[in-house]
Amino acid sequence: MDHVSYPQPAPVLYTAEGQPLYATAPLTAPPALYQAPPQPAPVYTHPAVPQQPTVVIPAPAPTAPGRDPWPARLAAGGIGLGAAGLGIGYALNAIAAAGSSLGGLAAIGAGAYCLAKTRSTGGGGGGGQGAVNVHVNITNRNG
Template identity: 55%
Template sequence: MHHTPYAQPAAPVLHTPDGTPYYTAPPQTAPLALYQPTAVLPVSAAQHPAATYLPAPANTPGRDPWPARLLAGGIGLGAGGLGLGFLLQTLAAATTALGLLLGILAVVWLLKNGGTGASGGRGGAVNVHVNVSNRNR
């Protein structure tokens, strides 16, 4: 199938004596004229075909669609509340995860440093001397 049925015929190819091709343009049917723009005239509604499809301007105010505005506001508030709920749920999950991570790190640190007793984590022998005297006897 030929996709360009109205294509211009190809320009004839001429060759110079040394074999270099050069292309010639077909002869013009009329002399070239300079473009001279004309003044733009206003188009009336009767002349313009799209004017028949435009809606008529409403000069009188219509009924206030308060039920539609209430419904749109309710949908907007509901969507905002749902988004806020997702945000708070994500924040709670993140803080819970951080708390668990810090707790695990604290337990690992205590196990590593032997944090049992009042010795402050320093292992070794402790000398204890206790003198007990009962003066009431």
């Protein structure tokens, strides 16, 4: 067992509003709550609107009349047309692949349906009625 004597906790006093006041020594006067000194009322002023800077767009410099770069325009047009044709080719290839895969899936489905239908009917397409008697009479009228 511990025989060390511990100091007694300080008494807790409460204000009229119910707020606890922790004191380490007995109070000589009734406690008073701290009140900050009055602050002057703030004065709100709107900041000055900054002047919009004027943007001066320089006039384009005069250029000497030069040659028309028609080869560059033709090359750019040809590259653009080639890229467009390549893109269209890829798109058509994708559409064809999708169509053939859908056709293959449809053929597999039709084959599975036919296989299941023939197995469920019991064979040769009689609608499940069993064997069919067939009589064939052949007469020769030429002789």
